[in-house]
Amino acid sequence: MLALLTDFGTQDSYVGMMKGVIASITPHGRVIDLSHDIPAGDVARAAFELWRSAPFFPKGTVFVAVVDPGVGTDRRAVALSILDQIFIGPDNGLFTYLTAKEEPTSIVEIKNDAYTLQTISNTFHGRDIFAPSAAHIMNGVEIEALGPPIDDLFRLPLPRLEVMDGLEVKGEILHADHFGNLISSIGTLFLEDDDILLEPWLPDCSPIHLSKKASTLHLPRGRPLTIHTTFGNVAQGGPVAYIGSAGLLEIAINQGRAVDLLPDLIGSEVILKSR
Amino acid sequence: MLALLTDFGTQDSYVGMMKGVIASITPHGRVIDLSHDIPAGDVARAAFELWRSAPFFPKGTVFVAVVDPGVGTDRRAVALSILDQIFIGPDNGLFTYLTAKEEPTSIVEIKNDAYTLQTISNTFHGRDIFAPSAAHIMNGVEIEALGPPIDDLFRLPLPRLEVMDGLEVKGEILHADHFGNLISSIGTLFLEDDDILLEPWLPDCSPIHLSKKASTLHLPRGRPLTIHTTFGNVAQGGPVAYIGSAGLLEIAINQGRAVDLLPDLIGSEVILKSR
Amino acid sequence: MLALLTDFGTQDSYVGMMKGVIASITPHGRVIDLSHDIPAGDVARAAFELWRSAPFFPKGTVFVAVVDPGVGTDRRAVALSILDQIFIGPDNGLFTYLTAKEEPTSIVEIKNDAYTLQTISNTFHGRDIFAPSAAHIMNGVEIEALGPPIDDLFRLPLPRLEVMDGLEVKGEILHADHFGNLISSIGTLFLEDDDILLEPWLPDCSPIHLSKKASTLHLPRGRPLTIHTTFGNVAQGGPVAYIGSAGLLEIAINQGRAVDLLPDLIGSEVILKSR
Numbered sequence: 001m002l003a004l005l006t007d008f009g010t011q012d013s014y015v016g017m018m019k020g021v022i023a024s025i026t027p028h029g030r031v032i033d034l035s036h037d038i039p040a041g042d043v044a045r046a047a048f049e050l051w052r053s054a055p056f057f058p059k060g061t062v063f064v065a066v067v068d069p070g071v072g073t074d075r076r077a078v079a080l081s082i083l084d085q086i087f088i089g090p091d092n093g094l095f096t097y098l099t100a101k102e103e104p105t106s107i108v109e110i111k112n113d114a115y116t117l118q119t120i121s122n123t124f125h126g127r128d129i130f131a132p133s134a135a136h137i138m139n140g141v142e143i144e145a146l147g148p149p150i151d152d153l154f155r156l157p158l159p160r161l162e163v164m165d166g167l168e169v170k171g172e173i174l175h176a177d178h179f180g181n182l183i184s185s186i187g188t189l190f191l192e193d194d195d196i197l198l199e200p201w202l203p204d205c206s207p208i209h210l211s212k213k214a215s216t217l218h219l220p221r222g223r224p225l226t227i228h229t230t231f232g233n234v235a236q237g238g239p240v241a242y243i244g245s246a247g248l249l250e251i252a253i254n255q256g257r258a259v260d261l262l263p264d265l266i267g268s269e270v271i272l273k274s275r
Numbered sequence: 276m277l278a279l280l281t282d283f284g285t286q287d288s289y290v291g292m293m294k295g296v297i298a299s300i301t302p303h304g305r306v307i308d309l310s311h312d313i314p315a316g317d318v319a320r321a322a323f324e325l326w327r328s329a330p331f332f333p334k335g336t337v338f339v340a341v342v343d344p345g346v347g348t349d350r351r352a353v354a355l356s357i358l359d360q361i362f363i364g365p366d367n368g369l370f371t372y373l374t375a376k377e378e379p380t381s382i383v384e385i386k387n388d389a390y391t392l393q394t395i396s397n398t399f400h401g402r403d404i405f406a407p408s409a410a411h412i413m414n415g416v417e418i419e420a421l422g423p424p425i426d427d428l429f430r431l432p433l434p435r436l437e438v439m440d441g442l443e444v445k446g447e448i449l450h451a452d453h454f455g456n457l458i459s460s461i462g463t464l465f466l467e468d469d470d471i472l473l474e475p476w477l478p479d480c481s482p483i484h485l486s487k488k489a490s491t492l493h494l495p496r497g498r499p500l501t502i503h504t505t506f507g508n509v510a511q512g513g514p515v516a517y518i519g520s521a522g523l524l525e526i527a528i529n530q531g532r533a534v535d536l537l538p539d540l541i542g543s544e545v546i547l548k549s550r
Numbered sequence: 551m552l553a554l555l556t557d558f559g560t561q562d563s564y565v566g567m568m569k570g571v572i573a574s575i576t577p578h579g580r581v582i583d584l585s586h587d588i589p590a591g592d593v594a595r596a597a598f599e600l601w602r603s604a605p606f607f608p609k610g611t612v613f614v615a616v617v618d619p620g621v622g623t624d625r626r627a628v629a630l631s632i633l634d635q636i637f638i639g640p641d642n643g644l645f646t647y648l649t650a651k652e653e654p655t656s657i658v659e660i661k662n663d664a665y666t667l668q669t670i671s672n673t674f675h676g677r678d679i680f681a682p683s684a685a686h687i688m689n690g691v692e693i694e695a696l697g698p699p700i701d702d703l704f705r706l707p708l709p710r711l712e713v714m715d716g717l718e719v720k721g722e723i724l725h726a727d728h729f730g731n732l733i734s735s736i737g738t739l740f741l742e743d744d745d746i747l748l749e750p751w752l753p754d755c756s757p758i759h760l761s762k763k764a765s766t767l768h769l770p771r772g773r774p775l776t777i778h779t780t781f782g783n784v785a786q787g788g789p790v791a792y793i794g795s796a797g798l799l800e801i802a803i804n805q806g807r808a809v810d811l812l813p814d815l816i817g818s819e820v821i822l823k824s825r
Contacts (some may be wrong), residue, residue, distance in 0.1 A: 001298055003291065009587075009728030010285070010560070013603040014554065017585035020607035023551055023582065029607065032298065034291035040729055041805060053288040056402065057295035058302065069805055072780025102545075122780040124795030127606065178284030179315055230347025230397040245399030255344055257318060276573055278566065285560070307573065309566035312559075328563040328819055331677065332570035333577065453559030505622025505672040520674030530591060530619055 002031045003004065003057055005046055006126060006164045007038040011113075014124070018064075018131040021117065022126055023136035034063075042135045043093045043113040044156055045161075045175055051097035051201075054085055064134045065089035072122035077110035077129055079143040086143060090125070093156035100158060101203050111147035113226040159185035160269065161202045167210070169198060169272040171249070173265045180257025181250050182265055186272050188247035196227070201247070210274040217241040217249060218271040219262075225251065277409055278332060280309040280321055280340045281401060289399070293339075293406040296392065300410035309338075316344040318368045319431055320450055326372035326476075327521045329360055339362035339401075339409045347397035352385040352404055353428065354418040361418060363409045365400070368431035375433060376478050386422035434460035435544065436477045442485070444473060444547040446524070448540045455532025456506075456525050458541055461547050463522035471502070476522070485549040492516040492524060493546040496536075500526065552684055554674060555584040555596055555742045559600060564674070568614075568681040571667065575685035584613075591619040593643045594706055595725055601647035601751075604635055609736035611675065614676075622672035627679055629662040629693040636693060638684045640675070643706035650708060651753050703823040709735035710797045710819065711752045717760070719748060719822040721799070723815045730807025731781075731800050732815055736822050738797035744767045746777070751797070760824040767791040767799060769812075775801065776785035 002022065008014040015036050022031060034053055038046045046067040054063065068075075068090045076091040082104040087095055091109075110116075110129060115136040120128040121259065133146055162170040171186035190197045196210045216224035225241040231252040234240045244250035249272060251258050251265070259266070277297065283289040290311050292305055297306060309328055313321045329338065343350075343365045350506040351366040357379040362370055366384075385404060390397075390411040395403040437445040446461035465472045471485045491499035500516040506527040509515040514533065519525035524547060526533050526540070534541070552572065565586050572581060584603055588596045596617040600729040604613065604769055618625075618640045626641040632654040641659075660666075660679060664823035668676040683696055712720040721736035734737040740747045746760045766774035775791040780804040784790040789808065799822060801808050801815070809816070 001302070003295070005291075006290070009591075010583075011585055011587040012727045013555070013584045013599040014728070016555075016582060016599075017603045017606045020553070020603060020611070023580065024606070024608045027551070027580075030295045030298065031301075032291060033285075035286055035289045037286040039286075049288040049291075053292045055297060056292040056299070058299045070782050073782035097280070121793075121795040123792065124801075127795065129578045177287045178289070232345050232348035241398075245396040245402065250398075262537065276577070278570070280563070280566075296690045305573065305577075307566060307569045308560075309563045310561055310563040314561075324563040324566075328567045328570060331567045336570070452562045453564070507620050507623035517673065518671075520671040520677065524604070525673075 002029055002064060002138055003034050003053075003061070004031060004036070005038065005045065005049060005063065005067075006036045007040050007042065007067045008036050008126070012034055014126065017127050021127055021131040022135040025132055025175075026138045029135065029138045036065045038067055041067065043067050047156060048092050048095065048174065050087070052158050054083070054098065057085065059084040061087075062086045062088065062134045062137050063224045064130050066126035066130055067094060067096045068092065070134065071125050076150075077125060078107060078150070079106040079110055079133065079137070079146050080107040080153070081143055086128050086137055088137070089248060091154045093104040093154050095153055096156040096158070097201075099153060101201070106143065107150050107153060108143050109147045109150050112145060115141065115146055161185045161200055161205050163198070163200075163205055163208055166208055167274045169208075170269060171272070172267060172269055173251075175266060176259035179252070180259040181252040182242070182258045182262065183244060183246070184270050185250070186249040186250045186270065187243070188249065189243045189249060191243065196243070210272070214275045215274055217251070218273055219251075219265065220268050224273070276305045276307065276308050276333060276335070277337045277339060277413055278307045278328075279311070280313065280324060280338065280342075282315050282317065282321065282342045282403070283311050285311055289401065292402050295318065296402055296406040300407055301413045304413045313342055313445045318342050322369050322372045322431060325362070325369065325473040329358070329373065332360065334359040335361075337361045337363065339405050340369045341401035341405055342369060342411045343367065345399060346400050350429075351425075352400060353382060353425070354385055354408065354412070354421050355379040355382040355428070356387065356418055356501045361412055362467065363405050363412070366429045368429050370428055371431040371433070372476075375474070381418060382425050382428060383418055384422045384425050387420060390416065390421055394473060395525040410543050433477050436460045436475055436480050438473070438475075438480055438483055441483055442549045444483075444545070445544060447542060447544050448526075450541060451534035454527070455534040456519070456527040457533045457537065458519060458521070459524045459526070459545050461524040461545065462518070464524060465522065466518065471518070485547070489550045491548055492526070493548055494526075494540065495543050499548070551580045551582065551608060551610070551613060552612045552688055553582045553603075554586070555588065555599060555613065555617075556586045557588040557590050557592065557596065557617045558586050558676070560586055567677050571677055571681040573686040575682055576688045576711040579685065579688045588617055591617065593617050595708060595793070597644050597647045598724065600644065604633070604648065607635065609634040610636075612638065612684045612687050614637045614680050615644045616676035616680055617644060619644065619652045621675050625704075625795070626700075627675060627698050628657060629660055629683065629687070630657040630703070631693055632804065634685055637679050638687070641704045643704050646705055646706040646708070647751075649703060651751070656693060658693050659697045659700050659702060662695060665691065665696055690777065702735050708752050711750055711755050713748070713750075713755055713758055716758055717824045718743050719758075720818055720819060721822070722817060723801075725816060726809035729802070730809040731794070731802040732808045732812065733794060733796070734799045734801070734820050736799040736820065737786065737793070739793045739799060740797065746793070760822070764825045766823055767801070768803075769815065769819050769824055774823070
């Protein structure tokens with residue numbers, strides 16, 4: 001199985017061509033779209049979507065991620081094996097979150113033109129290098145065959161996630177989703193009876209328990225928000241903080257769009273406090 | 276075969292995660308996208324798309340519909356069998372049109388956590404409950420295994436469709452499609468020689484014949500429109516009423532967008548009159 | 551394998567219904583989306599995407615292209631065989647670029663209702679004629695079975711591409727892609743060492759070599775652009791001309807959107823000059 005993530009949009013036939021190349025090499029391989037509407041060049045957003053979705057795919061899935069503003073320059077093309085899955089794409093930070101707490105089993109630089117198209121354009125390595133290399137992996141080629149091993153990856157700066165003296169967690173708003181819900185870096189959070197358990201998804205941060213009832217989320221302005229179970233727990237039009245489906249604290253407006261009311265919040269610090 | 280309908284959009288990896296879950300359970304199952312761009316929370320629009328598209332899918336298709344503003348509250352999760360197909364989703368009205376004239380063979384409330392993910396979030400039952408339950412159905416599990424039988428479904432109010440004394444049919448404009456064509460509730464209509472045959476898609480309404488030539492569509496303002504065969508039958512930029520591909524009366528502008536000229540028409544009463 | 555190209559968008563279930571029809575006829579056939587976001591009624595854009603993507607699909611692929619503003623009028627429905635692939639759609643110019651330099655092996659007018667749905671609407675031949683005919687082709691039916699042979703196709707006017715005295719190539723800007731990159735008709739271009747080789751994709755135009763270093767692209771206004779390898783070769787925010795992934799000369803802004811700065815350029819003449 002192959003999962004595709006790009007910022008190519010769906011008006012041009014760029015994604016279709018990648019699938020044509022894949023089907024030419026592995027006619028029975030199954031391809032699933034993760035997203036093709038990542039904002040153009042937004043490597044951090046793509047890294048986030050890879051991190052949050054990979055655990056829901058079968059072992060052995062080959063992920064091809066192409067958000068690649070540096071295509072044709074000297075940025076490397078890489079393949080890595082981590083958590084029994086394989087990831088292929090440009091080495092520009094796309095794998096930052098996936099590898100934040102876990103080491104890849106192996107990383108190679110893709111150089112073997114036996115597994116790429118014969119003619120390689122300077123601006124569409126998704127079609128000419130990443131798709132065919134991934135299709136050959138689906139056919140049973142080992143990633144080691146794609147090129148020489150390397151031992152480092154380019155990494156983006158990590159979002160803020162800091163536990164302060166056990167009663168405060170500082171994070172930031174990462175982005176808004178399709179529903180306008182604002183997703184923060186505070187997590188991974190789990191509910192256990194009346195407690196919130198933090199098992200940090202980012203390194204250098206210790207697990208803690210907070211009391212759910214005693215916890216509030218503090219934004220740069222406005223009243224602190226209590227933590228609810230779901231957006232339907234507050235009145236229509238009301239703001240609500242809750243643990244979202246990625247285990248991260250989110251802010252929503254019930255049946256509204258939080259990002260439209262609070263657009264400046266993206267990138268801002270938010271603090272989860274327990275009295 | 277499984278068909279997916281959501282309001283999740285395609286920027287986030289929500290749909291991709293559902294497909295990852297499905298593929299983990301039924302690796303060879305085929306998944307078809309009905310739409311992921313239903314306006315956020317628009318249950319009626321999703322109910323319409325389910326109704327109009329289901330007849331074009333093979334018997335035994337499993338439809339998963341997730342437009343679910345009440346996720347995590349006490350709204351039920353249901354599965355139903357009707358017309359040799361299976362439908363799975365929240366019990367919030369999504370199946371209103373499908374079941375308007377036809378009784379489901381069976382309905383169950385989904386409660387069996389043997390067929391869901393082990394950890395269930397409060398805001399993404401599409402991934403955690405509906406996708407895995409549907410994938411198990413594709414694997415041969417009977418819907419009765421998903422939970423106890425129930426005998427009612429939540430229903431939305433039906434659109435207006437009224438036959439007045441045999442010569443007038445009152446309906447309303449439901450929504451605009453991608454081309455800006457305005458789709459009314461007046462149907463299902465069939466052409467037979469020079470007659471229009473109405474076989475109502477909604478209950479409490481009798482079949483009638485109208486003369487096509489003598490029929491006109493009356494909007495709240497403006498001249499009545501004669502009924503044409505297709506939008507290409509009028510001059511470019513001209514308004515045209517015709518029987519659309521769902522068998523409903525539609526209003527278009529040839530090579531233009533009716534909804535841009537007549538945005539207030541959505542929700543308005545329209546009347547098909549035969550002299 | 552079947553590849554689908556439409557202007558149906560993804561909000562309505564139009565594309566889903568086509569796939570339901572295809573799956574009803576050929577349950578194991580694989581369907582790939584080329585694009586469903588072609589601008590409404592933009593036959594030329596669809597013709598371009600067919601031309602550029604077809605070479606990346608396996609031999610025997612069946613392409614179904616439905617951008618069909620004249621649906622229900624007397625425009626013909628056709629199927630053609632060219633370059634070991636099959637193309638199906640309305641005869642309104644969709645195949646203009648594919649057949650600009652190459653003759654189809656055969657063309658038929660689709661008339662055989664044994665391979666369409668039983669009821670044919672006047673406004674959705676994608677679902678009722680093209681999808682089922684294509685699915686039967688995937689099942690092994692020959693295109694000759696779809697209807698009588700014809701020997702001509704409706705053709706759009708071709709974009710400008712003219713070689714002037716061996717040192718100048720005149721073309722025009724065709725459209726902008728998802729990234730805002732402006733794609734010209736000047737190509738197909740290949741790099742050979744320090745030379746640019748033009749092997750025209752349009753007829754009535756001879757191959758030539760130009761020196762890459764000595765070549766510049768002239769727009770209606772502003773300074774000529776030198777030809778670079780990729781957009782990453784210029785500073786962020788800078789304009790750049792380069793040979794895009796279709797082999798056509800393109801104009802981009804590195805990490806920006808050329809079409810937003812130069813919206814008037816679409817349709818304008820551009821000239822590649824070699825000193």
